[in-house]
Amino acid sequence: MSKLWTIGSLLQWTQEYFAQKGVDTPRLDAEILLAHVLQKERIYLYAHYDQPMNPPELAAYREMVKKRAGRLSVAHILGTKAFMGLDFRVTTDVLVPRPETEMLVETMLDAAKSQPPASILDIGTGSGAIILSLLHYLPETAGTGVDISPQALAVARQNGEALGLADRVTWVESDVCAALPEQRFDWIVSNPPYLTRDDMERLQPEVRYDPPQALFGGDDGLDAYRRIAEQSQAFLRPGGCCAVEIGVGQTEDVVRIFTNTGAYRHKKTVTDYGGIERVILFIRKEQM
Known part of the structure; x- marks a missing residue:
């Protein structure tokens, strides 16, 4: 040059x-x-x-x-990623927020029109993009983000402070719900790791800079859903919403995992703009 x-x-x-x-x-x-x-x-x-x-x-x-x-991603080079009209700091300690995950946030914002939440739990919060976006657009709401990675939580905390939401969000280092204090939330949301072992072997070069624990969902990609379905029941109030992002072709399996607990009923599946089933919304049953 x-x-x-x-x-x-x-x-x-x-x-x-x-x-x-x-x-x-x-x-x-x-x-x-x-x-x-x-x-x-x-x-x-x-x-x-x-x-x-x-x-x-x-x-x-x-x-x-x-x-x-x-093949380092643009987001990692710049250290920021736009998501839901907000800017989030990202590092190699967190999953870069994907456009398809905005569908999860949009699904819950739509649900809030008829059932506004007072409290939200985000399982596997990473950069905090999901919970912080929801808090930004739902100003009467407070939330908790949990992640097994203290490095990820440090990034999430910085994002919460930068967005002026630090006083409305609590960060907890926890493997799913294991370390959560006993309480009930109105909503639970999660974009869990859902790639299979075969998926991991075919990753695009850019994705290899994301933390593997935020991507790999076990041999069949469903391990995190099994744990969330089992552990989340005690933390969601009856009638509350639980929404999860899913990978391609996982709808039937994830619906079965949650409904087989006896605690959840399937409310709807949301398709993204590419025609892929991307978000599943469950309701916590009033009685089991």
Whole structure:
């Protein structure tokens, strides 16, 4: 990059380079990284194609390009990820929030129109994206996020503080519900690890930077659902909602796991914009 580079020529070169490296969205990623270096919105790039880059900007951009070509995700490079219109800090200690998980949050926000919760439990909270998004959009609600990883909880706590929600959320280090103090919640939500052993062997390079314990759900991908279905009953009030994200083709198995406990009835399954069944909503039975 010793020649005179403009924004336009640099974007074109990076797009071609990323494409050669197998990056799925080469142009988009090039624009996001360059906009970050310049501290501008992406729209700025289109209006300033002929603007020359200075050496410090080129040096900073070059380092990011190297990382992305090595298949580190854009979110990990920048240390942030947008989710539900909010910005969350992410590290390799937490699962990067995925667009499909927004369906879980949207499902619960829709449920809140008729049954607003006072308290929410998020099992396997990671970065805190799910619980903090719900608290942000439901200002009368408080919540608890649990995770087995203290490193993940540290990230979640930072996100809660950055979003001004620290006084409405409690973080608990716990393997599912094992270390939770005795209490009842109106809602329980979870995006548990649901990849099978075969899935883990076929991961995209970017996903390999996510913590394995946030991805791997056992040989059949269902281990976490079995534990959540069994342990969550004591923490959800009768009539309360429990919603979980699921992987492709897991609907029938997950419904069976929860309903076989005798504590839950299946209310509905929600399909994402790609036509994939993504969220299952259960109701805690009044009587067992």
